[in-house]
Amino acid sequence: MAAADTHEHDVLIVGAGGAGLRAAIEASAAGVSVGVVCKSLLGKAHTVMAEGGIAAALANVDDRDGWQVHFADTMRGGQYLNDWRMAELHAKEAPARVRELEAWGALFDRTKDGRILQRNFGGHKYPRLAHVGDRTGLEMIRTLQDRGVHRGITFYMECTVLKLLKHGDRVTGAFGYDRERGRFHLFKAKAVVLATGGIGRAFRITSNSWEYTGDGHALAYEAGAELKDMEFVQFHPTGMIWPPSVRGILVTEAVRGEGGILVNNQGRRFMFDDIPELYRTQTADSEEEGWRYTQGDKSARRPPELLTRDHLARCIVREIKEGRGSPHGGVYLDISWIRERLPHAEEHIKKKLPSMYHQFKQLADIDITKEPMEIGPTTHYMMGGVLVDADTQMSTVPGLFAAGECAAGLHGANRLGGNSLSDLLVFGQRAGQYAAQFANEYGGAPVDPDEVEAIERAALAPFARDGGENPYQIHHELQDRMQDLVGIVRTEREMTQALEGLHELRARAGRVHVAGNREYNTGWHTALDLGHMFSVSEAITRAALERKESRGAHFREDFPRKDDAFGQFNLVVRKKADQTMDIVRRPIPEMPAELQRVIKEQS
């Protein structure tokens, strides 16, 4: 075997965002040795960007809330494709996970009587999001990071995993490289938890940073695990669109939670024009009622700006397509209008949305307390991911676990805002607990040196070529194809075209060349990320072709309606023996009577 630094842990965690850190803390509490590999520095993962809050039915602001309501909201938001057991566990356990975060030092905004304050968010019936201003993600990741470093966990920062290692059916470790020196690292582990986040970099317009190349999804797929719900990519309705260099950067939903409204170039609040049947009884009839809801009036129903993200994104695309968009191809999001309703509105906005104020002021010369923002949809979140057991978070490969965005199930066809941070905590904790248990029960297994050598050879191949394709160029072309052909509005014709394009691009990616040496060489890293993005892009496209209906985040122009027959199953992606991709329909198991009753009571 060539020179690779070898490390051994009971549990290896890939990713140090909310899910990875929470899993690491839990596993180390169980007394096993824990290593965490993360692609960036500690504390920089995407969790830090989460703004709105953590959804948990604490019922501090509205005592009508409870796990049942949160469960029903999550299932409705996911158009009933969710793994109902995960939705149940999530709704029941999120409050304890939030309180635990406070016991570890996180500070949330407070109610008048000193309890954790909760705010309104899209698709949540009652104010449910524990938050601190609009920088909840930073508070959460810092709290977990600071707790983690005092618990004897080993962190491998700026280290990327290329492949999972297996012995027979079981996962036995992972192989990767560090950015700084470009050296290879072999991680032997009894259990591996994937917590790698999303896939946003496969699209051109995205709120995701360079890291989000679908690593966990692709690593699991390559290792023989099943993926699920890959057709459901969330396009967040409000991303910045101007100036061009900031296109895609997220504008938090909290702007709408605090009373922000969407208007077209005619000044019309177009969200009132199209309210889906599933939400009609829960949505305000008038602007007046919507405003009262955002101000805490319990008798009022929520404004249409707080409908689910999939619906908003489509309405915005419609306005733009039909010529009612803003000058730079978006629509307006206005929070400054609350001056008409509130004294000291300017201070209020700065206090409730400080980072948004800052972001627009610095990057776009816009004062959001005085003028509307221009926004448009941005690729934000992946509902699909590794198919896991609801209770243990173990994938279909023994010893391989997944939690957070790279796992599937909780969100179904569309995720509600705020359910992501709670997802990380609830299922990060579970993955850590059961991965430690697995490691204790099953012990270690050998690593195959030939396998390791093959990975090394493939990773170094781009250096050996004398000229060839530019990895950045291939990446840009991949992003363009996915954005233009497998985006918010999809058709069979375009997606078939996308598949052909992916095939051709992948062949070209096999000829990429990188210059320079192995130390901190971003060109090389981009070349290595491409493989993961191709697997994920193909899975998204194939699943989206197979789902011939429109549901949640997946909208087919050629099948614009929801079809009950398609509501009976999830699409599962797996690798066939001949290495090609297989898509199968997996029926959704029947929900227990108790949960069915809960949904009925909450509708």
Add this chain to the structure above:
Amino acid sequence: MSTTFQIWRGDKGSGAFKEYQTDVAEGMVVLDAVLQIQAEQAFDLAVRWNCKAGKCGSCSAEVNGQPRLMCMTRMNQLPAGEAVTIEPMRAFPHIRDLVTDVSWNFAVKKRITPFTPRPPDAPDGTWRIAQEDVDRVQEFRKCIECFLCQDVCHVLRDHRLHDRFVGPRFLIYAAALEMHPLDNENRIADLREAGGIGYCNITKCCTKVCPESITITDNGIIPLKERVVDEFYDPVRKLLRVFRS
């Protein structure tokens, strides 16, 4: 419009500015220009970045000699028609091009006594906290750990006292813990000894470069220095300590 960039290239301390030309479009930030140069001309240019929205604190560098986040520095804030220089943070060991080894910061944090809450206020294990008490420490908790304050601090940058002084970032971190409404620990003795708080002579350079506009010196370091004085240099307390021991 084509603009000239002087970017530091090289590794482990050796290196030189290399000149690049690239087109700057409306609204571009320095990081956009660097990534454009990387994708089109300097494929192996090393640069660290993540969120590109001023929230993660990864892309710290020195732009025209000023410590800044590259993602939050608009090109139109810089003098038009002049070359833009970009170099790595100078207070930390150099790795390659614009990337430095900031691991010292992570090691320092590990030495600070962690958060330890008082017993819960309510039988259900929760606490009651006033919003004012949350607001008071919010300023310090906004820190994105970009380490620009560490980079500009002359105790670290010029005098290289990394083994005796924790730097502004960790004084602010300690202030956030000390002023945390639930925390029961006392870190004042540590700040005086291992933290080296006395080395700070309040030149406020850290406050000036903070991208989160944290008033590091006035609101964080000075109150901590006052507490050190109260606990260790108050004559009455000093006398009490003598009697006790």
